[in-house]
Amino acid sequence: MKNLISITALFFALGCSHSIKAPIEKNKFVKLTSYSEIIDFVKQSKVRNKLIDIEYFAVSAEGKNIPALTISKDNFTNSNKIRVMIFAQQHGDEQSGKEGLLLLLNDIATGNLDYLFDRLDVILVPQVNPDGSEKDTRRNGNNVDLNRNHLVLSESETTGLHELFYKYLPDATLDVHEYFPYSKDWLEYGYLKNYDEQIGTLTNPNVSSNIVKMQKEEYLKYINDYLTKSGFSYNEYIVGGPPQMNRIRYSTIDVNDGRQSFGILNSFSFIQEGKNGTNSLENIEHRTRGQYQGMKGFLQYLYNNSREIKSLVKRERDKLINPSLDEDIVIRMEHVKGDSPVMIKLKSISTGEDSIFKVDDFNSKICTYLEVKKPKGYLLPKTDTKLKALIDKHHMKYSEFTANKNESIVQYHILDMKKSIDEEDEHFDPVVKEEVVVNLDTSHYYYVQTNQLASNLIVIAFEPQSMLGISQYADYNYLFEKEKYPILKVVEIK
Ligand SMILES: [Zn+2]
Structure with missing residues (x-):
């Protein structure tokens, strides 16, 4: 009998790496993952997969150590590999990015995704803003919006993230957020944006046009397909509206956010915006899995196209290091109406049905005022x-x-x-x-x-x-x- 018990225990120990769940799964999606649960879970992940290491890159305004996970088969020494940084929850009330990233970390810890690290070196930051997350508020402990802080870098969280960037110099970055579709204007309008995931490319006109071209013409198509096949709906990230009431445009051209501050260094950089709930727990399982699929799709795309992206980013960064004379830099600009209308899909609040809206004045172009x-x-x-x-x-x-x-x-x-x-x-x-x-x-x-x-x-x-x-x-x-x-x-x- 004693032998039987120890065999059972051994079997459990061998199999347990696969049966360990991310905290939100363990909590059956009824409770958000706390900061201390994250710390326990990342430590556990390091034990489960020897490719994983932990690096604390910043201390939050309220004194929390913020971990990043580094994942590499050769300790970041192979310069042919694509370096990728994914970071989530700069905004503390956008919880699903953190939860999705922990699900991804759980997968990586099992070893099932080890093939990715033949071509990729990865840095994961599940939670940039632990103080905001614990209070479920947008801003950090100093009441600063971290995603508007990447130029002046007054906050330890953003400063640390940029230290991490410069230490590893990722070729590709992904900044994970949630958008909130339930504003008063939209509720009155009677229709809502209803995309599980919106993905935004670089929009500042000074970023390499070759990088933006590949983002728009290749990545967006790929991730649309990837998400759709996994059961999640997709849209290219748009802000504003409702139609006819407020203008609709692509997201900010500013370089003070997580996507563009790395993008202006000619990184292959995106923003991923999951759909938030009316409160932070609503529909959290679906939201978490959508974010997880978006991030996993990003890694898979980089793996599939590693050589091309590596050389694209190198070429475009070389242009920054050896700038040509007489180059113009755009310093004043605005979004303006594009050449053709854009069709957007919205969900009716009363019937739950989708309708296609034609937006004639969609602000899809950037007009340059001063160079x-x-x-x-x-x-x-x-x-x-x-x-x-x-x-x-x-x-x-x-x-x-x-x-x-x-x-x-x-x-x-x-x-x-x-x-x-x-x-x-x-x-x-x-x-x-x-x-x-x-x-x-x-x-x-x-x-x-x-x-x-x-x-x-x-x-x-x-x-x-x-x-x-x-x-x-x-x-x-x-x-x-x-x-x-x-x-x-x-x-x-x-
Ligand atoms: Zn956000």
Whole structure:
């Protein structure tokens, strides 16, 4: 009898890796996974599969250690592999991304997906915002929207995520969210967006058009098919509406979110938006499984196309590191009506039936209002410790400036301060003139050149007229205080 028991115990121990459930499954989808359950589960996963390692990349505002899982067959040493980072729950009240990512981690822990790591090195962050998650609120413990914080990086969670990015330099990233279809306007309209998953590509016009082309023409088709076959509905991510009441457009061109802040470095970067419930628990099993399928489909696509994406990202990043002269960078822009109407599917609240709506004025295009020639670089006053901290956080390289007879230094004068509304938000729109500066003591400046990975981001961040620049943020409004803009640019003399 004793032998029988120990054989049973052994059998259970051998089989248990397959029978272990993610916390939400164990809780039968009636309770959301807590921070402490995540910590226990990630530790358990590391024990179950030796490819998995844990790295704590940040401490939240309220003191929680935030884990990332790194998964590799050769400890991230094989440069031919695609590096991928998937991160979820920047918004604490969008719970299904975290739950879906833990389901994916559970699969990986069983070893059933080990084949993926022949071609992929993966970094998973199930929960960027544990403080918000525990309270089921959008913002972090400092009441900051983390997904608007990726330029100024004032928060430890976003700063840590960018540290993680620069440590591994992923070729591809996926930022997982949920959209909330039940706003007052839509409820009154009587129809709802009803897609299990919406996937958004890069939208900022300064991102490599070759990357966006592959995203739109290949990935979106693939993931639509993948999700549909797995029983989940798909749409390309759109925001706004209802039709005729508010404009409908693709998502923000700003570089301060999780998708685009990595995308502007020419990463193959997306946002995935699952459909939220009217509350965080409603329909959570279906929501979790939809997010899981979207993430698994993303990994499978990268595995299938690893060589092509690796070389695409390398080629497009090389263009940032060796920028061509006379390149234009778009710094003011807006979504405008496209050439043709777009059909969207909406669900009737009263009948539950789907209807197709023709949206004639769908804002599918980006209109450019202001472009600047990419300069050789910018001079940042060394006395400005905030700017110094910012360029360090973005891993922007800088040096002492050495004068070159083919270059001149230009300072902006702020002549007038206007405002504009773009993407439904107000932005400063300064009127400037340029003046060549001579006899400047450049030893008081750091020289941030544009021949680096952050090339386009540097221009967007430091140009005074940029609607997405740092001076638009309260913390950096002081840059506009004086008539002379304190950041100077270095241009080549023709
Ligand atoms: Zn979100």
